[in-house]
Amino acid sequence: MAKISALSGFPEWLPAQRLVEQHVIDVFREVAELHGFSEIQTRAVEPLSQLLRKGEIDKEVYVLRRLHAEEGDGETADPDRTLGLHFDLTVPLARYVLEHQNDLAFPFRRFQIQKVWRGERPQDGRFREFYQADLDVIGQDTLPGHIEADVAVVMAEILDRLPLPPVTIHVNTRRLSEGFFRAIGLQDLTAVLRSLDKLPKIGREAVRELLVSDAGASPEQAEKCLDFAQIRTRDDSFAQQVRDLGGSGETVEEGITELTAVMHRVEAAVPGVIRADLSIARGLDYYTGTVFETFVEGHESLGSICSGGRYDQLAADNRHTYPGVGLSIGLSRLVSRMLSADLARPSRPVPTCVLVAVADEEARPASDAAATALRRRGIACEVAPTAAKFGKQIRYADRRGIPFVWFPSSEGSDEVKDIRSGEQAPADATTWEPPAEDRWIRIAPTGR
Amino acid sequence: MAKISALSGFPEWLPAQRLVEQHVIDVFREVAELHGFSEIQTRAVEPLSQLLRKGEIDKEVYVLRRLHAEEGDGETADPDRTLGLHFDLTVPLARYVLEHQNDLAFPFRRFQIQKVWRGERPQDGRFREFYQADLDVIGQDTLPGHIEADVAVVMAEILDRLPLPPVTIHVNTRRLSEGFFRAIGLQDLTAVLRSLDKLPKIGREAVRELLVSDAGASPEQAEKCLDFAQIRTRDDSFAQQVRDLGGSGETVEEGITELTAVMHRVEAAVPGVIRADLSIARGLDYYTGTVFETFVEGHESLGSICSGGRYDQLAADNRHTYPGVGLSIGLSRLVSRMLSADLARPSRPVPTCVLVAVADEEARPASDAAATALRRRGIACEVAPTAAKFGKQIRYADRRGIPFVWFPSSEGSDEVKDIRSGEQAPADATTWEPPAEDRWIRIAPTGR
Numbered sequence: 001m002a003k004i005s006a007l008s009g010f011p012e013w014l015p016a017q018r019l020v021e022q023h024v025i026d027v028f029r030e031v032a033e034l035h036g037f038s039e040i041q042t043r044a045v046e047p048l049s050q051l052l053r054k055g056e057i058d059k060e061v062y063v064l065r066r067l068h069a070e071e072g073d074g075e076t077a078d079p080d081r082t083l084g085l086h087f088d089l090t091v092p093l094a095r096y097v098l099e100h101q102n103d104l105a106f107p108f109r110r111f112q113i114q115k116v117w118r119g120e121r122p123q124d125g126r127f128r129e130f131y132q133a134d135l136d137v138i139g140q141d142t143l144p145g146h147i148e149a150d151v152a153v154v155m156a157e158i159l160d161r162l163p164l165p166p167v168t169i170h171v172n173t174r175r176l177s178e179g180f181f182r183a184i185g186l187q188d189l190t191a192v193l194r195s196l197d198k199l200p201k202i203g204r205e206a207v208r209e210l211l212v213s214d215a216g217a218s219p220e221q222a223e224k225c226l227d228f229a230q231i232r233t234r235d236d237s238f239a240q241q242v243r244d245l246g247g248s249g250e251t252v253e254e255g256i257t258e259l260t261a262v263m264h265r266v267e268a269a270v271p272g273v274i275r276a277d278l279s280i281a282r283g284l285d286y287y288t289g290t291v292f293e294t295f296v297e298g299h300e301s302l303g304s305i306c307s308g309g310r311y312d313q314l315a316a317d318n319r320h321t322y323p324g325v326g327l328s329i330g331l332s333r334l335v336s337r338m339l340s341a342d343l344a345r346p347s348r349p350v351p352t353c354v355l356v357a358v359a360d361e362e363a364r365p366a367s368d369a370a371a372t373a374l375r376r377r378g379i380a381c382e383v384a385p386t387a388a389k390f391g392k393q394i395r396y397a398d399r400r401g402i403p404f405v406w407f408p409s410s411e412g413s414d415e416v417k418d419i420r421s422g423e424q425a426p427a428d429a430t431t432w433e434p435p436a437e438d439r440w441i442r443i444a445p446t447g448r
Numbered sequence: 449m450a451k452i453s454a455l456s457g458f459p460e461w462l463p464a465q466r467l468v469e470q471h472v473i474d475v476f477r478e479v480a481e482l483h484g485f486s487e488i489q490t491r492a493v494e495p496l497s498q499l500l501r502k503g504e505i506d507k508e509v510y511v512l513r514r515l516h517a518e519e520g521d522g523e524t525a526d527p528d529r530t531l532g533l534h535f536d537l538t539v540p541l542a543r544y545v546l547e548h549q550n551d552l553a554f555p556f557r558r559f560q561i562q563k564v565w566r567g568e569r570p571q572d573g574r575f576r577e578f579y580q581a582d583l584d585v586i587g588q589d590t591l592p593g594h595i596e597a598d599v600a601v602v603m604a605e606i607l608d609r610l611p612l613p614p615v616t617i618h619v620n621t622r623r624l625s626e627g628f629f630r631a632i633g634l635q636d637l638t639a640v641l642r643s644l645d646k647l648p649k650i651g652r653e654a655v656r657e658l659l660v661s662d663a664g665a666s667p668e669q670a671e672k673c674l675d676f677a678q679i680r681t682r683d684d685s686f687a688q689q690v691r692d693l694g695g696s697g698e699t700v701e702e703g704i705t706e707l708t709a710v711m712h713r714v715e716a717a718v719p720g721v722i723r724a725d726l727s728i729a730r731g732l733d734y735y736t737g738t739v740f741e742t743f744v745e746g747h748e749s750l751g752s753i754c755s756g757g758r759y760d761q762l763a764a765d766n767r768h769t770y771p772g773v774g775l776s777i778g779l780s781r782l783v784s785r786m787l788s789a790d791l792a793r794p795s796r797p798v799p800t801c802v803l804v805a806v807a808d809e810e811a812r813p814a815s816d817a818a819a820t821a822l823r824r825r826g827i828a829c830e831v832a833p834t835a836a837k838f839g840k841q842i843r844y845a846d847r848r849g850i851p852f853v854w855f856p857s858s859e860g861s862d863e864v865k866d867i868r869s870g871e872q873a874p875a876d877a878t879t880w881e882p883p884a885e886d887r888w889i890r891i892a893p894t895g896r
Contacts, residue, residue, distance in 0.1 A: 004546045004765075007491060007531075012544070014551050015486035015558070022487060034823050036800035036830030036850075038463035039470060043577055044492075044563060045458060048515075060515075066567035067496075067509040067532065083455075084515065096460070098452045103462050105848045107833050110463070115492060119514035129491055144833055146812065269820065317452075352484035364594065372717065375482050382484030385555050385592055400553045402484075 009120075009128030011336060016349035016401075021131075021335045023346075023443040024162060025113055028133050028329070031158045032111040035150075037135060040110050042092035044117075049079040050095055051087065060087050060118040085117040089134045089328070094315035097138055097322055106140035107147065113331065130332030138314055138324040145258065147325045148290040148310050149265035155306060155327045156270040159294065163344035163445035166297040169306075170232075170277035171262055173290045176255025177228075177278065180247040184224050190285060191215035196229050197281040229279040235267075236260045238276040262290055288312040292327060296334075299341070305334045347442045348401045353434055354381035354416070355397040356406040361387050366408040373429035374406070379439065381406070394419055403438050457568075457576030459784060464797035464849075469579075469783045471794075471891040472610060473561055476581045476777070479606045480559040483598075485583060488558050490540035492565075497527040498543055499535065508535050508566040533565040537582045537776070542763035545586055545770055554588035555595065561779070578780035586762055586772040593706065595773050596738040596758050597713035603754060603775045604718040607742065611792035611893035614745040617754075618680075618725035619710055621738045624703025625676075625726065628695040632672050638733060639663035644677050645729040677727040683715075684708045686724040710738055736760040740775060744782075747789070753782045795890045796849045801882055802829035802864070803845040804854040809835050814856040821877035822854070827887065829854070842867055851886050 006012070013021060029039065051061050061084040086092050089112045097108065113133045120126050135154060137147050152169065159167045181192050195210040204226055211222035224245055231241050239256045259276055266274040280291055289310030296305060308327035315322045338344050354374055356367045367383045374381045382402075384393045390407070397405050398419055406429070407415045416432060417424040433439070454460070461469060477487065499509050509532040534540050537560045545556065561581045568574050583602060585595050600617065607615045629640050643658040652674055659670035672693055679689050687704045707724060714722040728739055737758030744753055756775035763770045786792050804819045806812050815831045822829045830850075832841045838855070845853050846867055854877070855863045864880060865872040881887070 004543055006547065007493070007495075010491035010493060012491055013489070014548060015488055018487050018489060021489075033799035034826065034828050036798060036828055038798050039466055040463055041461070041466060041469075043455060043458035043460055044565070045455070045577070047455075062512045063515050064510045064512060064533070067511050085512070095452055099454065100462060105844075109830065117492070129493070139833075146809075147833070150831070265816070268816075350484060350486050351481035361594075368713070368716075378482065380482050380484055382557065383598070385587075385595070396553075 007128075009126070011127055011130070011332060013335075013339070016346055017335075017339050019346040019349070019441060020338055020344055020443055021331075023344075024331060024335055024338075025131075025133070027161045028111070028113060028158050028331075031154060031161060032135055035109070035154045035157075037109040037111045037154070040096065040112055041114055042086070042089070042096050042112070044085055044115070045083040046086050046092060046095060047080050048082040048084045050091055051084045052079065053091070060120055061085070062117050062119050087116055087118045089114060089116065089132050090314070090326070093134070093136060093138075094322075098315050098317055101140070101320065106138065107143060108138045109136075110138070111135045127332055127336075130330065131335075133329040133331045134326060135308075135328075136314075136324050136326035138322050140320050140322060143323040143325065145289070146261070146265075148258075149262040151308075151325045151327055152262055152266050152274070152290070152292060153269040155292070155294075155308075155329075156266050156273050158329075159306065160270045160273065163443055164296055164338070165299065165343065165445075165448075167273060167305075168295050168297070169266065169274050170280055170293045170295065170304075171259065171266075171274060171290060172276070172278055172280035173255050173259045173262075174288060175251055176242065176247075176259055177281065179249060179251030179253075179255050180228055180242060180245070181225065183247050183249050183252055184221055184245075186215065186217055186221055186225075188215050192217070192225060193281040193285065196225065196279065199229060199279060229281075231276065231278040233276045234272075234274075236263060236276075238278065242278070258290065283307070283309060286311060289325075296337075299337060302333065302337055305330060341448060342446055343448055344443050344445050347437065347444065348403060350400050350402060351380045351441060352382050352400065352402045353379050353438060354404040354406050355393065355400075355402045356381055356383045356408065357390060357393045358384045358387040359408070363387075363408070363410070366410060367406075370406055370408045370414060370429040374432075377430075377433075379434060404434060457574070459575055459578070459780060461783075461787070464794055465783075465787050467794040467797070467889060468786055468792055468891055469779075471792075472779060472783055472786075473579075473581070475609045476559070476561060476606050476779075479602060479609060480583060483557070483602045483605075485557040485559045485602070488544065488560055489562055490534070490537070490544050490560070492533055492563070493531040494534050494540060494543060495528050496530040496532045498539055499532045500527065501539070508568055509533070510565050510567050535564055535566045537562060537564065537580050538762070538774070541582070541584060541586070542770075546763050546765055549588070549768065554586065555591060556586045557584075558586070559583045575780055575784075578778065579783075581777040581779045582774060583756075583776075584762075584772050584774035586770050588768050588770060591771040591773065593737070594709070594713075596706075597710040599756075599773045599775055600710055600714050600722070600738070600740060601717040603740070603742075603756075603777075604714050604721050606777075607754065608718045608721065611891055612744055612786070613747065613791065613893075613896075615721060615753075616743050616745070617714065617722050618728055618741045618743065618752075619707065619714075619722060619738060620724070620726055620728040621703050621707045621710075622736060623699055624690065624695075624707055625729070627697060627699030627701075627703050628676055628690060628693070628726075629673065631695050631697050631700055632669055632693075634663065634665055634669055634673075636663050640665070640673060641729040641733065644673060644727065647677060647727060677729075679724065679726040681724045682720075682722075684711060684724075686726065690726070706738065731755070731757060734759060737773075744785075747785055750781065750785055753778060789896060790894055791896055792891050792893050795885065795892065796851060798848050798850060799828045799889060800830050800848065800850045801827050801886055802852040802854050803841065803848075803850045804829055804831045804856065805838055805841045806832045806835040807856070811835070811856070811858070814858060815854075818854055818856045818862060818877040822880070825878075825881075827882060852882060 064083045192215045211217040287309035291309035293304035294306035306329045310325045312323045314324040356371045358367045416427040512531045640663045659665040735757035739757035741752035742754035754777045758773045760771045762772040804815045806815045864875040
């Protein structure tokens with residue numbers, strides 16, 4: 001027998017923990033479908049040439065090879081024929097959209113919840129296998145600007161329904177940042193963004209030096225950049241602060257209009273969740289409009305649990321360009337924290353609501369009949385595996401976390417016991433209802 | 449841009465097709481939970497040593513390697529450290545049970561729906577990546593016999609709820625076959641089973657020869673084996689037929705009792721689905737009790753869509769042995785046939801029930817408000833992406849398969865149009881209900 005052990009970076013949950021993960025997935029799906037998003041799933045593998053298209057993430061890819069590949073059939077030097085596991089759901093989406101463009105209606109509203117794999121060293125709570133949950137709207141050649149707010153509203157509703165401490169969606173827009181830096185006379189916007197991105201890590205003083213040394217800023221310009229990056233408002237007062245710092249011109253005003261619109265739309269849908277945060281610089285080189293990052297109160301160390309934005313070219317061929325707006329939740333990372341910090345718990349650890357007791361093996365058909373009657377009305381139950389003494393059957397239910405034990409009777413005088421309170425009462429399997437809070441498993445926040 | 453193309457053996461569905469697949473998964477989950485089964489998911493990878501434990505499937509395994517693995521960190525000669533993708537859900541279950549035995553309550557009722565990978569040549573409709581859906585009850589050291597019928601009942605209920613042509617579960621038991629072959633004087637049971645397993649492929653005459661040449665049967669014994677393997681009954685009349693052929697003795701009678709019990713239990717739960725089929729020989733070397741195979745009427749060429757049975761040792765360590773009963777659906781293979789043969793169809797191709805029209809961009813907030821009111825009551829809707837002419841917005845809905853278009857009005861006199869009938873009527877977004885059959889997507893059999 002080979003050694004049995006957990007693999008670092010490949011999380012696995014116990015059944016009760018899996019209920020929390022599945023709940024997060026269910027909420028995501030329910031809200032996404034309510035907003036007219038269609039689910040797709042893509043194959044787990046892509047040609048290596050697709051995976052390495054951006055050229056920067058090659059270290060993370062897991063390459064596949066058939067253990068006993070025939071000659072010319074396994075891994076080859078040809079990156080079009082070698083397969084790797086996908087490391088996100090964006091590369092597969094780009095390929096899927098191009099491959100199926102004639103069968104899709106645009107704007108294409110899709111969500112996708114699948115495992116992805118990254119061969120990183122599993123440190124800092126990074127996983128090698130984890131769920132991502134993505135939400136994107138993809139246009140063919142064009143995509144209206146208001147979609148940016150639309151997608152943010154859907155994500156805000158998803159996050160709002162999850163059993164989490166308060167969540168804040170931080171939002172910025174590339175136009176506003178770029179417009180401001182230009183307005184105060186800076187040219188090397190990439191260098192400015194790269195410097196500001198280091199704020200949380202190295203602090204204000206060090207970033208000021210970087211802005212001067214790397215981004216060609218004067219001390220005054222550097223100071224203004226730092227002040228700009230400190231603007232965080234829950235309403236549209238960010239606009240006046242930007243103008244007061246010297247932000248002016250068409251691009252700045254466009255950025256203000258854009259950001260204000262997103263904030264108003266999200267605020268109307270889910271009050272209190274959105275916040276303008278002009279320090280967001282990460283990804284502004286990739287995203288071309290609004291950008292989002294999301295933090296959980298008290299768990300800021302997790303980093304952003306949900307990020308994304310507008311990008312002008314997800315994919316393109318010689319006929320069409322596909323712009324998009326997308327947001328992505330690092331679902332396993334979030335669930336892992338929910339479990340380790342005990343943020344949410346299922347109301348019971350198993351789906352079973354009722355254990356139907358068995359008086360003796362000859363009476364098992366009566367127990368089966370009671371279970372069938374309960375299931376017919378959607379009440380999850382199982383029949384005791386053995387006709388042990390009732391005390392032992394009750395302990396079995398208790399150990400598994402099953403709240404009710406049913407005692408069938410040949411005389412039609414069944415009884416049901418709530419083993420938490422010890423209360424026992426006559427009941428009819430064709431009509432008995434458990435209390436509403438016990439009918440289904442609920443996943444509730446613990447308030448931590 | 450790298451070449452975009454489908455990969456043979458890696459099926460992918462369009463959004464409307466994915467709805468069918470998700471429906472099959474949802475039904476599986478709902479029925480399994482109703483019977484008190486807990487879902488687990490296991491990591492996609494196992495050490496190669498685990499995957500090759502049985503020694504016979506090595507050609508199918510995909511081995512992983514990090515593209516830029518550091519020295520001593522990638523694939524090694526050590527099969528305990530090299531990782532491969534799982535090719536079924538049984539090997540991972542065995543490992544999971546051993547790894548988590550102290551945190552699980554036995555009998556452990558689990559279901560698991562995940563992708564598996566096999567590096568086979570993708571011919572004969574075989575996939576390299578596909579969903580399996582497994583249902584198992586695992587005991588610690590012991591597992592009562594009646595569990596075999598329990599698991600069959602759950603699977604019968606799942607299959608009964610799927611939008612499929614009539615399904616038949618064929619059942620046999622190892623005790624009955626072995627008892628019968630011994631009763632008529634045969635010794636080499638493995639050879640007998642191996643010969644009979646070839647019946648569908650090579651036919652009666654060729655199997656008769658094999659039984660004589662390979663299994664040491666006399667012509668009379670061979671004839672009896674063939675007659676035995678022809679016994680298929682919808683009720684317990686198989687028992688008399690076995691006895692008439694000379695089947696007698698304790699093992700035969702035990703087998704008859706076992707098989708009768710399973711048939712009665714399943715027949716009571718889902719009438720008409722179960723059938724005794726004494727030709728089932730495949731897997732009788734692995735399974736130690738009842739064995740199941742399942743066929744879809746008119747699609748027998750698919751082979752068994754759901755197989756399994758009782759096994760006395762899923763796993764073991766130096767403290768415990770874990771016997772089990774399990775059934776597994778080849779879900780992707782089944783869904784692929786459902787789609788290609790048009791056996792079932794979603795009532796609409798997208799989740800969206802209502803497209804809310806937009807009169808002009810200034811009026812978009814009114815459209816958003818109507819959509820929010822509808823969603824609040826669980827009616828899936830989306831707002832038109834652009835304020836095109838209403839005719840164009842209606843064609844957009846039509847192209848996407850959205851049944852209703854909503855026209856908001858600033859005077860509170862909204863209207864809703866069923867674009868299939870053309871009927872249009874005043875409506876209030878806070879109270880309007882779509883017809884019940886349009887509220888949710890239904891996946892209905894086409895009757896083919």
